[in-house]
Amino acid sequence: MGPVGSPPVADQDKRRHPDTDSVALGYDAVRHLGSLKPPVYETSTFVFESAEAGKRFFEAAYGPRVEADGETGYIYSRLDSPNLAPAESRLASWEEAVDAAIFTSGMGAITSVLLTFLRPGDLVVYSLPTYGGTATLMNGLLRDFGVVTRSFRSDARRDDLDAIVGDGELAMVYVETPANPTNELFDLDLAAGLARDHDARLVVDNTFLSPVWQKPIRLGADLSLHSATKYLGGHSDLTAGAVCGGADDIAALRRTRYEIGTTPSPSTAWLLTRSLETLRLRVERQTVSAIEVARFLAEHEKVSTVSHLSLLEEGTAQHDIYERQCEGPGAMVSFQIEGGEAECFRFLDAMGVIRLSTSLGGTESLATHPWTMSPPTVPDDEKRSLGVTPGLIRLSVGLESLDDLIADLDQALTAV
Numbered sequence: 001m002g003p004v005g006s007p008p009v010a011d012q013d014k015r016r017h018p019d020t021d022s023v024a025l026g027y028d029a030v031r032h033l034g035s036l037k038p039p040v041y042e043t044s045t046f047v048f049e050s051a052e053a054g055k056r057f058f059e060a061a062y063g064p065r066v067e068a069d070g071e072t073g074y075i076y077s078r079l080d081s082p083n084l085a086p087a088e089s090r091l092a093s094w095e096e097a098v099d100a101a102i103f104t105s106g107m108g109a110i111t112s113v114l115l116t117f118l119r120p121g122d123l124v125v126y127s128l129p130t131y132g133g134t135a136t137l138m139n140g141l142l143r144d145f146g147v148v149t150r151s152f153r154s155d156a157r158r159d160d161l162d163a164i165v166g167d168g169e170l171a172m173v174y175v176e177t178p179a180n181p182t183n184e185l186f187d188l189d190l191a192a193g194l195a196r197d198h199d200a201r202l203v204v205d206n207t208f209l210s211p212v213w214q215k216p217i218r219l220g221a222d223l224s225l226h227s228a229t230k231y232l233g234g235h236s237d238l239t240a241g242a243v244c245g246g247a248d249d250i251a252a253l254r255r256t257r258y259e260i261g262t263t264p265s266p267s268t269a270w271l272l273t274r275s276l277e278t279l280r281l282r283v284e285r286q287t288v289s290a291i292e293v294a295r296f297l298a299e300h301e302k303v304s305t306v307s308h309l310s311l312l313e314e315g316t317a318q319h320d321i322y323e324r325q326c327e328g329p330g331a332m333v334s335f336q337i338e339g340g341e342a343e344c345f346r347f348l349d350a351m352g353v354i355r356l357s358t359s360l361g362g363t364e365s366l367a368t369h370p371w372t373m374s375p376p377t378v379p380d381d382e383k384r385s386l387g388v389t390p391g392l393i394r395l396s397v398g399l400e401s402l403d404d405l406i407a408d409l410d411q412a413l414t415a416v
């Protein structure tokens with residue numbers, strides 16, 4: 001008998017609809033003592049049946065798989081473990097990608113992508129606003145390693161992008177859309193055209209909408225990545241990242257993953273697999289509530305502006321992008337409270353059902369104050385120009401009763 005399970009495979013030829021794949025793909029119960037659900041293989045290392053088998057497994061892991069004739073198996077959990085394949089193949093199915101790889105965190109996934117596909121002297125252009133950790137990496141460590149990084153804004157047109165690229169050696173276009181924390185969209189058609197013309201990779205951070213509402217690979221991206229800590233994990237009880245893309249790119253990312261050690265633990269991979277089973281149910285229900293929450297906030301006298309994709313006005317450039325690349329508005333709502341930091345703090349401290357916390361995408365509703373509660377690497381004037389002002393609240397709508405959520409927002413706004 002061969003090894004239990006198999007090395008990561010996207011199981012492309014076995015794919016069905018993601019709703020079906022979410023509960024079964026990438027796992028064969030017969031090879032796991034008939035256990036309906038994947039057991040957690042909480043072990044750091046695997047025993048070889050013989051020295052010859054160990055040799056073959058190493059050849060398979062470190063050389064091209066096709067050259068490793070015969071059976072392959074597990075060696076060491078930093079390289080691979082049986083809990084990775086179910087999560088990875090199900091994610092690949094969701095993202096319409098050939099394959100996927102999961103990581104210790106969203107930043108672990110992003111760092112692995114940047115280290116794998118950029119070299120000193122290369123240029124990466126990235127969209128703003130973007131998650132603070134990503135901006136910090138682009139402006140700091142990546143530059144220290146000799147990569148040239150330049151940013152562009154969500155309203156950039158092709159002429160603007162060409163001017164930003166100049167005569168740089170463009171190797172990567174990195175887009176976060178919708179952007180954290182303002183929900184601004186960037187046109188992936190435009191980004192894909194730029195990447196294509198320079199033979200560069202298009203990488204999209206799809207954390208905010210999840211593959212339920214946006215499929216970047218269908219829209220021209222080479223890689224779609226996630227903080228799986230958010231909607232993919234969905235319960236605020238795991239930290240993980242994910243990248244979906246073509247076979248060669250994902251194989252290269254797996255090599256980076258075991259070289260630098262950004263492989264998630266078996267328990268984390270197992271928990272993520274479990275969470276993907278309910279991804280659509282959670283995201284759809286959270287989105288239905290978010291549409292009502294956004295509508296309520298937009299009519300409230302203490303709220304000056306609300307940013308939710310359901311409120312985009314027809315005829316605007318943002319609405320046009322939404323129509324072309326999103327299948328639903330998601331459950332992230334940003335809004336400006338009349339006033340500034342003091343008013344926001346009164347609102348946040350008065351919340352009851354909604355919790356004051358910095359993450360998003362979980363079953364519970366969370367609100368945060370991006371002006372004071374994100375990495376302090378972006379200067380204040382730049383934050384303001386990106387729409388991240390002292391009056392901004394970011395709300396992740398959870399699965400609680402909509403009536404309770406609206407009542408909580410209403411009473412907290414009276415405290416402002």
Ligand SMILES: Cc1ncc(COP(=O)(O)O)c(C=O)c1O
Pocket residue numbers: 105106107108131133176180205207208226227228229230239240241359
């Ligand atoms: C859009 C986005 N991308 C990436 C990350 C980083 O993910 P993680 O916290 O899992 O490292 C975050 C975290 O908030 C995020 O919001």
